[in-house]
Amino acid sequence: MDQDTQRDVLRRLSYAEGHLAGIRKMVEQDTYCVDVLKQTYAVRRAIAKLEQKLLEGHLHHCVVEGVQRGDAAVLDELAELYALANR
Amino acid sequence: MDQDTQRDVLRRLSYAEGHLAGIRKMVEQDTYCVDVLKQTYAVRRAIAKLEQKLLEGHLHHCVVEGVQRGDAAVLDELAELYALANR
Amino acid sequence: MDQDTQRDVLRRLSYAEGHLAGIRKMVEQDTYCVDVLKQTYAVRRAIAKLEQKLLEGHLHHCVVEGVQRGDAAVLDELAELYALANR
Amino acid sequence: MDQDTQRDVLRRLSYAEGHLAGIRKMVEQDTYCVDVLKQTYAVRRAIAKLEQKLLEGHLHHCVVEGVQRGDAAVLDELAELYALANR
Numbered sequence: 001m002d003q004d005t006q007r008d009v010l011r012r013l014s015y016a017e018g019h020l021a022g023i024r025k026m027v028e029q030d031t032y033c034v035d036v037l038k039q040t041y042a043v044r045r046a047i048a049k050l051e052q053k054l055l056e057g058h059l060h061h062c063v064v065e066g067v068q069r070g071d072a073a074v075l076d077e078l079a080e081l082y083a084l085a086n087r
Numbered sequence: 088m089d090q091d092t093q094r095d096v097l098r099r100l101s102y103a104e105g106h107l108a109g110i111r112k113m114v115e116q117d118t119y120c121v122d123v124l125k126q127t128y129a130v131r132r133a134i135a136k137l138e139q140k141l142l143e144g145h146l147h148h149c150v151v152e153g154v155q156r157g158d159a160a161v162l163d164e165l166a167e168l169y170a171l172a173n174r
Numbered sequence: 175m176d177q178d179t180q181r182d183v184l185r186r187l188s189y190a191e192g193h194l195a196g197i198r199k200m201v202e203q204d205t206y207c208v209d210v211l212k213q214t215y216a217v218r219r220a221i222a223k224l225e226q227k228l229l230e231g232h233l234h235h236c237v238v239e240g241v242q243r244g245d246a247a248v249l250d251e252l253a254e255l256y257a258l259a260n261r
Numbered sequence: 262m263d264q265d266t267q268r269d270v271l272r273r274l275s276y277a278e279g280h281l282a283g284i285r286k287m288v289e290q291d292t293y294c295v296d297v298l299k300q301t302y303a304v305r306r307a308i309a310k311l312e313q314k315l316l317e318g319h320l321h322h323c324v325v326e327g328v329q330r331g332d333a334a335v336l337d338e339l340a341e342l343y344a345l346a347n348r
Contacts, residue, residue: 001288001291001294006288006291009288010285010288010289013281013284013285013288014285016281017278017281017282017285020274020277020278020281021278023274024271024274024275024278027262027267027270027271027274028271030262030267032323033262033315033316033318033319033323034319034323034338034342036315037312037315037316037319037342037345038342038345040308040311040312040315041312041345041346043308044305044308044309047301047304047305047308048173048305050301051173051298051301051302052166052169052170052173054294054297054298054301055166055169055294055298056166057294058294058295058298059162059165059166060159060162062293062294062295063150063154063162064154064162067150067151067154067155068154068155072147075146075147075150075151077295078146078165079139079142079143079146081169081295081298081299082139082142082168082169082172083139084298084299084302085169085172085173085302086135086138086139086172086173088201088204088207093201093204096201097198097201097202100194100197100198100201101198103194104191104194104195104198107187107190107191107194108191110187111184111187111188111191114175114180114183114184114187115184117175117180119236120175120228120229120231120232120236121232121236121251121255123228124225124228124229124232124255124258124259125255125258127221127224127225127228128225128258128259130221131218131221131222134214134217134218134221135218137214138211138214138215141207141210141211141214142207142211144207145207145208145211149206149207149208164208168208168211168212171211171212171215172215222347225347226340226343226344226347229340229343230340233336233339233340234333234336237324237328237336238328238336241324241325241328241329242328242329246321249320249321249324249325252320252339253313253316253317253320255343256313256316256342256343256346257313259343259346259347260309260312260313260346260347
């Protein structure tokens with residue numbers, strides 16, 4: 001992973017952790033469920049965005065290198081990732 | 088697209104069309120909404136499965152060829168597909 | 175289901191069937207996979223929108239009536255629908 | 262929210278936070294992207310499951326009470342949650 005992607009992903013992960021901790025506090029304080037749910041959806045979206053960053057880095061580095069050295073496994077992994085993400 | 092994938096995808100598309108036509112009949116006959124919704128979910132899952140087949144064919148053909156001739160566009164397209172599928 | 179919802183849902187279902195038939199033609203003519211996939215995503219989104227219409231009608235009719243006559247099954251069904259849609 | 266649901270949801274939130282912290286360590290140690298992505302998918306699924314628990318509690322408490330006192334807002338909120346979750 002290149003350094004820019006890594007730094008960006010780490011920043012997003014810290015942010016998502018903080019967001020979850022905030023949601024935990026909301027639940028402890030018995031916040032209205034609908035408001036809690038809107039926040040958990042927001043965290044899930046933030047994680048999906050971070051996955052997009054990871055995937056873009058992966059495509060332009062590992063996948064290119066894998067294909068160039070004739071490694072088909074890298075493509076099977078991609079297919080599996082799509083299947084998992086799209087379930 | 089290789090012939091096996093094409094045939095498989097066409098078969099799945101016909102099936103999904105038939106399924107939608109069946110759901111249309113259910114709605115015309117005023118079937119209970121929950122039963123209609125379970126069927127529309129099933130169609131969406133069937134389409135997602137067909138997309139997986141298309142994607143696997145795409146990865147092992149167009150993507151390999153694209154990367155081998157140094158075409159980065161094929162990777163940007165993949166990232167875009169992932170983003171669209173995962174929205 | 176009230177008549178407006180029914181008409182709207184039927185119109186959307188016909189449209190989705192036509193869209194799938196168009197995608198079938200694309201696959202028959204060996205259209206580039208990425209372009210086919212963008213269309214199948216669009217159909218899935220259209221079906222999700224139609225589900226939203228069905229659900230709104232369901233909530234304001236069957237669910238209200240179910241709750242008022244003390245029928246908890248209507249709530250279990252809703253929970254199940256969310257789980258199915260969110261898988 | 263009843264106490265059992267609250268305790269269960271809090272436990273799941275703590276677990277998801279710990280999982281994200283673990284993923285952050287994976288990224289810091291430059292773990293292979295595909296392995297990181299599989300873990301972020303798992304966290305998203307865990308959050309979706311926790312949402313399901315929240316929603317079930319919400320349906321059987323707030324929604325029942327809302328409908329019984331003739332509050333339609335509770336149904337509009339449900340439709341909105343469905344739309345958000347299904348985007």
